[in-house]
Amino acid sequence: MTLLIFIIGLIFGSFFNVVGLRIPIGKSIMFPRSSCPKCHCILSPPELIPVLSYVWQKRSCRRCGLLISPIYPFTELSTACLFAAAYAVFGLQFPFLKALILISLLSIIFISDVVYMIIPNKILLFFTCLFFIEWLFLSMPLKLDALIGAAVSFILMMIVAAACRGGIGGGDIKLFTLLGFALGLKGFFLTFFLSLWLGTIGGLLGMLLGKVKRRQPFPFGPFIAFASLLALFYGDVMFKFYLSFFR
Ligand SMILES: [Zn+2]
Structure with missing residues (x-):
């Protein structure tokens, strides 16, 4: 199988x-x-x-x-x-x-x-439809979590975009909102912080290797993709590990 x-x-x-x-x-x-x-x-x-x-x-x-x-x-x-x-x-x-x-x-x-x-709108729209159909079959708490995840990610990304004036692409904002909807609030936060970490490490490595220049834009999508996969597969484990520091 x-x-x-x-x-x-x-x-x-x-x-x-x-x-x-x-x-x-x-x-x-x-x-x-x-x-x-x-x-x-x-x-x-x-x-x-x-x-x-x-x-x-x-x-x-x-x-x-x-x-x-x-x-x-x-x-x-x-x-x-x-x-x-x-x-x-x-x-x-x-x-x-x-x-x-x-x-x-x-x-x-x-x-x-x-x-x-480019993160094409057509692709995001198509997958929004797929996730929406999947959402219809969720239980009530999970349904609510998806909506809260989408709302919080959208608001947070708009604040981040306003704060760093064009440093983040419109496609990234839309993608994060969709991921908030797909992964829920917890999954979104994990994806958000992990992608920032991975993106920073990736950017620094790129500069060290001479592939990326200072202030030169580089695709952030792969880091978001990798982060959300970690959230999907190891979300619960990572969240428990994180919370263990506060006990
Ligand atoms: Zn050929």
Whole structure:
């Protein structure tokens, strides 16, 4: 079962690559079929096999030799691992569905934010609908928690945005509000502080390695994605650990 879910994750990850690369620039996700960005040849079915095609084509296009970005197999592999991890943690229970929706959203945003520094409204809107449907089936306390999570995250993000005048993108505010809705108040706070920590560490590392210049914007989406996954999988453990300091 885990293997099956892993393979399904690979296929979804491959699809998320297409969505994350095409939606931000207004292209259809159905047409045209996937092609090489340099020689524009249509990829054959074996070339579409997630991860494996990347390995046996030695990381390049078979016709023109263009190096394929490692971001494609990375998304495919990480989606597959996260789908399998969600199954291992939640089993085939209701929260598994929520985890799959969240992982899908984060994989797509990871791609679009790294490549274009955009978190597309279309993607956020689509996933808001999915989370809303999921919300309808929640128990009353959880329903309320989702609404409070969304409200608090929106207000807090607006304050942060006003305080640092444009240092935070509109896409980040919308994404955080949606995550507050999906993860509830506790999950939102964990995601918020973890992403700030991870983003700071990431920014400093980037500067040390000479990849990021001072005051140069860099995509914050991947840090939010990583933080919310930690909140999803280890939220309760981390919250207990944190509270243990106050006893
Ligand atoms: Zn090519």
